[in-house]
Amino acid sequence: MTAKNRIAKFTRGFFYPFNSIAFLHRNRSLYKFAVLPFLINVLVFTLVVYFSLSSFQALVMARLPQGDAWYWLILHYFVLVAAVLVIMTLVFFSFAVIGSLVASPFNDVLSERTAGLLNGVVKDEPFVWKIFWQDTVRVWAVELKKIAVFMAGMLALLLLQLVPVLGTALYPALSVVWTALFLVLEYNGYVFTRRRLTFRQQWRIICRHPASMSGFGLGIFCVLAIPFIQFFCIPLGVVGAARLLYDIGELG
Numbered sequence: 001m002t003a004k005n006r007i008a009k010f011t012r013g014f015f016y017p018f019n020s021i022a023f024l025h026r027n028r029s030l031y032k033f034a035v036l037p038f039l040i041n042v043l044v045f046t047l048v049v050y051f052s053l054s055s056f057q058a059l060v061m062a063r064l065p066q067g068d069a070w071y072w073l074i075l076h077y078f079v080l081v082a083a084v085l086v087i088m089t090l091v092f093f094s095f096a097v098i099g100s101l102v103a104s105p106f107n108d109v110l111s112e113r114t115a116g117l118l119n120g121v122v123k124d125e126p127f128v129w130k131i132f133w134q135d136t137v138r139v140w141a142v143e144l145k146k147i148a149v150f151m152a153g154m155l156a157l158l159l160l161q162l163v164p165v166l167g168t169a170l171y172p173a174l175s176v177v178w179t180a181l182f183l184v185l186e187y188n189g190y191v192f193t194r195r196r197l198t199f200r201q202q203w204r205i206i207c208r209h210p211a212s213m214s215g216f217g218l219g220i221f222c223v224l225a226i227p228f229i230q231f232f233c234i235p236l237g238v239v240g241a242a243r244l245l246y247d248i249g250e251l252g
Contacts, residue, residue: 013219024235027117036103040103110239115191115251157174180217183224187240188213190241191242209248
């Protein structure tokens with residue numbers, strides 16, 4: 001594959017979350033499955049921000065350095081900026097992880113209905129609570145495993161910062177790469193789980209399409225980073241992943 005083709009596939013993968021807005025608009029039957037993940041996103045984000053700000057007020061503001069000399073003022077603002085950046089990072093990652101976990105049962109339904117529209121096999125089965133809760137337990141078990149791996153990776157990257165200069169320089173880029181990879185596994189995982197693929201099989205599919213998948217992961221990351229647009233991240237990611245897998249011949 002030429003560099004030009006890789007760039008084209010990366011770019012196309014990047015825009016799947018964004019152009020899924022038009023897909024949802026054309027297929028309004030998906031609205032009822034997308035609205036709950038959206039509302040869950042709003043609720044989770046509100047709670048995360050509220051408790052983060054409360055912790056910020058209690059743990060950070062009261063411990064900022066104080067003094068009359070000019071250098072104390074500089075240190076005060078330096079610590080304040082660092083604390084704000086840390087809080088924003090925690091809000092971002094906790095929002096991405098917790099929101100996906102809570103909304104995962106509804107995401108599974110949205111992914112299945114999207115796949116049905118793409119394959120031309122639309123199931124209009126009645127909603128049954130017993131089946132829903134069985135699926136919820138199954139999906140949450142998979143989600144918790146993925147989140148455990150993601151958090152272990154983030155912890156390793158935080159420990160990397162203990163390495164002077166090099167660790168601090170590498171951490172921002174590596175954390176973005178690791179998060180984007182998690183988002184690829186997260187949103188494609190709803191299709192993979194229904195096909196009962198093992199982690200190795202899932203990873204093999206992702207590695208077969210590195211440019212498209214990395215572009216898609218970065219696209220989701222950007223959606224998460226845009227204020228207010230981030231509320232739509234879950235339904236756009238779920239629909240975008242199903243569409244991407246369909247277009248590259250991996251929907252199954």
